[in-house]
Amino acid sequence: MRPWISSLAFAAGLALASPGLAAPPPVPVAAAAAPDAALAARLDKVVDAALAEHRLVGTVVLVARDGKIVYHRAAGLADREAGRPMREDAIFRFSSVTKPFVSAAIMKLVENGVLNLDDPVTKWLPDFKPKLADGTTPVITLRQLLTHTSGLTYGLAETASHPYHQLGVSDGIDLSGLTLDENMRRLGQAPLAFPPGSAWRYSLAIDVLGSVAEKATGKPLSEVVAETVTQPLDLKDTGFVARDPARLTAAYYNAQPAPRRMTDNLDVPIGGTAVRFAPGRALDKTAFPSGGAGMVGSAGDVLTLLETLRQGGAPILKAATVTEMMKDQVGPQAATQGPGWGFGYGWAVLDDPAVAKTPQGVGTLAWGGVYGHNWFVDPKNRLTVVIMTDTAFEGMNGPFTTQVRDAVYGR
Template sequence: MRTWMKPLAVALGLALTAPAVALAASRADTLAPAPDAALKARIDGVLDRAIAEQRLVGVVVLVARDGKLVYHRAAGLADREAGRPMTEDAVFRFSSVTKPFVSAAIMRLVEQGKVRLDDPVTAYLPDFKPKLASGTTPVITIHQLLTHTAGLTYGLAEGPSHPYHALGVSDGIDLSGISLDENVRRIGQAPLAFPPGSKWRYSVAIDVLGDVVEKAAGKTLPEVVAETVTTPLGLKDAGFVAKDAARLATPYANAQPAPTRMTDNQDVPIGPTFVRFAPSRATHAEEFPSGGAGMVGKAGDVLALLEALRKGGAPILKGATVAEMTKDQVGPQAATQGPGWGFGYGWAVLDDPALAKTPQGAGTLAWGGVYGHNWFVDPKNGLTVVLMSNTAFEGMNGQVTRELRDAVYAK
């Protein structure tokens, strides 16, 4: 995996009373605030510097320790031009924070016997038969899609001459005007990057799985995610279309001297390539539901899902299922977030903290999203940390993410 792609794969005011939304209407509302003055001072400093230095426009950070909400703050602006402050009930475009939600939905279908991890994808999508460069058609399994070992890639990780661009494959965050079936058909027309199962590469695999979900369940992906994940967790804002567009945080792209407001189908450079963003996609119900990047929701919604998983999966999944999801399925040689990191079903898994040079415990789960998000769950230390910002790419893999991590673990 190319060096510059490592950060991309990170796929990618504290009040001492209850937070603005009290994480209401979610399972996270059981997390009673437990003030920690030293932690507050450290994290406040991290966020205040990021905003003062114009690396972030606005951000929401939530930290839970052993099931208690020990830090919560919305800082900066949700809309700089309108002067609208960031609030804890702000709705964000999830980008790849979508993947844990959809991966959980897929695993629920596995529990129900509607999908099997060792099934070939063609059992659900008979025409999905991408070929290797040799012209042969290998078998691709559901497991390989879930772990990003199927041989697929992302257009945002490839140069302009790549077949995904020529075929018009959507990464799920642009305005494409095509259906889910059509996007998957286009993905299947491009040659595979490597034989399935032989390597790891971050990819549109979860978008393909979204189509598998629809065929296996006989319902739309949004319906399945709602029935299996968001409704059981009581999440009213997490979905594929913003229910209250007025609460959407306005997205920005890092630039000098200050972040610039994003426009539809804007190409934002990352490494030698670019990410094509379309903020209005969050309000376009006609756009296909991207299993890898298409959801929206609050920081509290993300915390609710992650805490449910940290505590064993109830009420959405069985403990044995979560154990499989949180196990490294690919090995640390994949270096999914740099040295020491493997991958499970939906996120990176930390195998070697010393090699990764991180204070996080072995078994930590982590990922993020290109709109400016970063999260991790450290079961060993009972920690769940969610950073949702409106600034790409600082909030995904910038200085603020490392400073926040270190502030959480500082003594």
Template sequence: MESNIFDTQTNAAVSAQDARLKERIDVVIDRAIANQRIVGTVVLTIQDGRLIYRRAAGLADRESETPMREDAVFRLASITKPIVSATLMRLVERGQISLDDPVTRWLPDFRPGLEDGSEPVITVRQLLTHTSGLSYRFVEPAGGPYDQFDVSDGLDQPGLSLKENLDRLVKAPLVFPPGKGWRYSLGLDVLGAVIAEITGKSLPETVKAEVLNPLGLESMSFVVTDPSRLVTPYADGTPTPVRMTDGIALPIWQNAARFAPSRALNPASYPSGGAGMIGTAGDVLRFLETIRTGGGSILSSQTVAEMFKDQVGVHTQTHGPGWGFGFGWAVLNDPELAQSPQSTGTIQWGGAYGHSWFVDPTQKLTVVAMTNTAFEGMSGVFPMDIRNAIYDG
């Protein structure tokens, strides 16, 4: 039987505090669905090891009126990054790689240059913290080099190989000298290739051996094995969200994020270390709880403490004012500046298909809010309302 993070939960009567929390979060979910800002969601919350909220609501597929289920499988998008970051840190702990190794030690041909033609050294640490000078296509201005070379962000172009995408990426000039800035990037996709070189196995095989199997995350993978549980993705729309199809491009910043939902069903698609995994809300919660409680069977507490540290500085505003970045996620340095009720040291990130999560170590709190609606579920009103409902008690 599939392992479940809730196996140890009891059926004890819900406390008055839990009842009030449930009422607040239910209001947020019901309002978002009624206002057609999201189609469906699974929200899970644990505090100090105790499940204090769980709900699947709305529809996994609107057109067939399929209800959302707690074991629904989502395209994780950037929730992939913490999983792959943890996999890399397992190799660091064993001494198989150093964070300060040049990437060319493992990928001799990966030598992107600056505008002046020079080819600076990029380290593993810089890829991990998005300080390498690489970028994402959706972050860069429309018509720029990433567009010109048709670089994939790991969400589109089913069947594209990793070698081909890295060959395209290396042609685009670095946006700054490595270590001299912060830019959300394809660094984790490059690290996926590094991990494969180190282990002599594919990235999916290594992630499964190092993280998924030890934690019993049987629904997590890079390719869907049970399509019947895979939710249908939707894009923000007026008056209702729009069903996603391959090739859809959603405007964001100066460009657009391109999606191909069929990618998750295509084994020939390269395993994107930054965006390529699928899994359930419970899978994500179990992983994050393992991190919150010190690493469990996958990482030492010292490594986890380093991953929680801001590695880039609050000036980078990685998740807005007050946020820096650790290994795999944003780190909250200044709650007042961020105008957040979360504690200093909270880690947080999301996923472009419509997800958000955070871990507040001071409050011993882990929250996962998965939706099938982009970008509302990632960066719209919904995740902010969920956060505020949790802290309003």
């Protein structure tokens, strides 16, 4: 275990939205505390405004600089209807925050010689042969899956008439009743959006890699991720089912005059499409393990993983592996998180801060999750920022995310 991954706890007296409530117990974190009063003043203003304006119900925000916690706050409510305050050890539904964990697990299997990124997916999933529009069946490699250049897409990005919806393909955050094998079978019947390797599109590719990991190891994906990532880092709160339901947050979506509580298999509009959420999935041991969206855990666990990667990867990965993961593998023309952004293995990579209009340094890694999360790692400035909320979609791509970013950089 790396020296900085300690059992040190956050100081008591955590900031809560509701005055007079007893402070929750201290939470084990990834780094020692070194509070920054000026940063706290800027970030507290952003957090307080988001809550007062009913853009968020609750949030946990963590900022680490040089491997030390410089800001930590739990604010608002984890369950508005029950009056339960947010805690720093709250358990969130990760949605796409799952991807860095599973991507790291895949890269560990590559290091161990179990997988090769240039392997065709059919080596492990012989029946997974989606076709192009012209009826041909191209080769899809594990590398193309890892970089979202395989030709797959996401149901949540497509209209109701798309084949994914007609086939009943699950995005991994609903309660579908499907097994992972059945979901892969359905996905393999849908046409590819483009020839593999020719373009970039966010997709169910990491779910496919999760299935590959199961076939290659003969173990459930939950065990693969535990053995390669969460156990070596002593991440006790992160897995595919919430281990402590009492700490699991409720889930909300933005509405007027205030966010509304989600129910299972609720379609929440986003742009011209919709995301089908099922908060109950976090407690359902029968739900298939979605490699792209199925995990749950705490903000502190996310920070620990990201800081581990920022500092070189030990004890889970070699430094050379992490270096490859942090490289833009697709080019800035993909505009994966807007102009100036490419994509590595597990996240967007910032190529041009000026084009992206961001204060973040070149090489910043970033992504989020539809349940209301956003994170970034800025290696140049030795920063890691984790935003976990219980409110979609403000916590993923709403003004809150850029306001937190700008406050971190003093803008």
